[in-house]
Amino acid sequence: MYKIAIKRAFKMNKNPLPWTKAICAGICSGVPPLIGLLLGNFQYGLLAGIGGFTYLYVFNIPYALRAKKLLFALLGMSLSVGLGTLLAPFSLTSAITVGLIGAIATFVFGSLRIAGPAAIFFVLAFTMATGMTLDPSLAPLRTGLVLLGGVLAWIIGMMGGFMNPHGPETIAVQQVYKDLALYMDSVGTDDSNKARQRLVLSLKSAEDNLSAGYISWRISDQYKRLLLLNNQANQIYMDVLERIEKSKDKLPLELGASIRTTMNELMNQTNPGIQIFKPSLKTVFGGSFDKNSIVFLTATRYGVVLTIAAIIAYSFDFNRSYWITLSCASVMSGSTIISTFHRAIQRSIGTILGILIASIILSLHPEGLVIVIAIVILTALTELAIVVNYAIAALFITSNALLLAESTTQLHNTAFLASARITDVLIGSLIGLIGTLLIGKSQASNLLPHVMAKTLRSEQQFLMMLFSEHRSNADVQKSAAQGKMRRNLTNLNIVYTTAFGEIPSNTTALEALRPAIFYIEQLGYLLESSQKYADRPILSDESLSQFLLVFETMAIAIEQQRPFTRKYVPEITDFTNIQQDINELQDALHIVAIQRNKMNSS
Structure with missing residues (x-):
């Protein structure tokens, strides 16, 4: 070594x-x-x-x-x-x-x-x-x-x-459209998951760049266009997940080509109503x-x-x-x-x-x-x-x-x-x-289960806020629940990456967690994207209670390294990608539990 x-x-x-x-x-x-x-x-x-x-x-x-x-x-x-x-x-x-x-x-x-x-x-x-x-x-x-x-x-x-006052933001948004086109080209192939993961990282990077470049007292037309472009890319991606990817069939190559030209077409549009919220330094x-x-x-x-x-x-x-x-x-x-x-x-x-x-x-x-x-x-x-x-x-x-x-x-x-x-x-x-x-030594590895569980619980809290009857768009965008989820996702990414660099490092166990980490990060992205839709459905108390059970079961299984049993996930009308992602996360955690039992028994 x-x-x-x-x-x-x-x-x-x-x-x-x-x-x-x-x-x-x-x-x-x-x-x-x-x-x-x-x-x-x-x-x-x-x-x-x-x-x-x-x-x-x-x-x-x-x-x-x-x-x-x-x-x-x-x-x-x-x-x-x-x-x-x-x-x-x-x-x-x-x-x-x-x-x-x-x-x-x-x-x-x-x-x-x-x-x-x-x-x-x-x-x-x-x-x-x-x-x-x-x-x-x-x-x-x-x-x-x-x-x-x-x-x-x-x-x-x-x-x-x-x-070029918005040069870095422009580069970030351009990368989003490149990765979006590559993802659409990859749908239905073995490279789809890798392309999807790369796209999510680009979308998050562009979001961070646009948030960092926001100046409340000087919002230029170029900045508004970049926000519009990034929102458009988010909508396209969500639509692909919601309506197209289910079939797992390849998409026409023309779609990827059209995405590559969309950015130039939208650069001449503006949306003066666009708003962006930044968390305070405190x-x-x-x-x-x-x-x-x-x-x-x-x-x-x-x-x-x-x-x-x-x-x-x-x-x-x-x-x-x-x-x-x-x-x-x-x-x-x-x-x-x-x-x-x-x-x-x-x-x-x-x-x-x-x-x-x-x-x-x-x-x-x-x-x-x-x-x-x-x-x-x-x-x-x-x-x-x-x-x-x-x-x-x-x-x-x-x-x-x-x-x-x-x-x-x-x-x-x-x-x-x-x-x-x-x-x-x-x-x-x-x-x-x-x-x-x-x-x-082993600091990150020891923290990882706790941080994963904490992140899942914060995602559950944000989901409850998004689809409950007691909500408003302004409250959601400025909510403490969203800020907590973002911080936990950032901490999770750092802890997971750091764990690979420890001496000694259980690389096999960490690699087994990679799909689960991805679906946790993907779920956070889907929840944040969902807040942009004002017509979100209101879930019943029974459905919200079932979501609470699902998330808490996953959190406890991770935190206490218990055997994991898959739970029923309610459907959210027009947001079935959230349900699909949670199911995939449960499958990933079930596989992790099986592998852990095999390692312990050997």
Whole structure:
């Protein structure tokens, strides 16, 4: 197993190279030091360059969300540098604070499901500040300089929004229509389930993108058209499930072709009556702040292990001990134990090579413009390498960080610098790996039955609200039941994926659950889609009671790992796809129970 993990750690991914992002990242990191050099204070320019790391949080997400994310990043890094400067003389307080910074950033990024480097650059900013000259009075100045560098990165990161304000949302909706056409082509074939699963993921992704891109005070015609297109795709998919897929016959190829042209036809239409509801931040964070939330547990683990690493680093006479904490933070950025193991290997090898390269550069005593050019090149190479392999990216990240940290120290003993940094990195990586193994071992696997049961119960509550006589469309769209179901579905997906990366991992049992997980996620999607139909039928008390029995039976069977017996599912007029999905979920759980009994008996 470990040989396979080591081999995968050095696997080269064949992804397109992000040249535009690499060039912009280089500009963001190089312009502040260049301005500092021209104004006669190169050290101030290097400090502002830390704010340039804000651009590394740029991803292809709606610009409305990107603006907030980059603002959070630049404020977070500025505050981290200020706190690092103030608390540098107090070792224990610094250790606790860096743990809190790591935990909070991990929690925020996890709760909002934001892609990116999460806590790592906040930790870097704080730890680098603790390694600077001790002078708490410089905290406002250092904070302001980093803030200026971050503002430049924010401006460059948002420039695309002026030319194509809804570019990410458009790409997401276009993908929906591509996958919808492929699904319609696959109906009646062996590939139907895979195509259906891919389509559901695309529909959910487009929904999330459109929700993230919503600005209440500025709703453009383009945004309205994208909402209309996405709603149309939902309706087509529901119609296929409801009326066509039952026969399991192949659909005419012309239907898939017509879907591919539907988007262009609808782009000229608008629907000014379209509304969209977004959960408040209080609701989102409140849902993640739970003892069984994998986001909360991961953030807590991250903060605790990071604090321990910092205490160890400060307790011994390490030269510039913050490299231990930084290496630990980097290693724990892996989403699973396996990926953490990969990160430990990649970080160690890549960092050692990066230290050697930086040591060679520093041994030549570069000055001014040479250092600026090196920082630009290394930052750009980091962005190009990160999509290929983290070990290569770690090489450039380390070289860059060393140049920023050591360029103004006039350090002449580069051999000592290299050996000290290598020691720090190995210790930090080891702490991160051991901490993850001790605290996170089997955490997701143990949580999975509870999370599955909890998700089913929240789906049952939302179904009752949708088809009961006591309901209104506004109440349904803003309901706590829907928000709870969404949070549980997100948590379920994360827990299930994380369980595969544990050591040891019962892959056979997890694979057996895959169909059940899919039908639970599919059911959540069907329920959310059903709320868009105002003419939903009202179910009798008997039918609602039977649904309660069905869901509770499934939840108890999963939670307590009992034998499962299929129950009768009432039909919902015009929404028979819900009934079909629940029946398929029961079948999947019945198979899981049979396989579990076989495994236990053997």
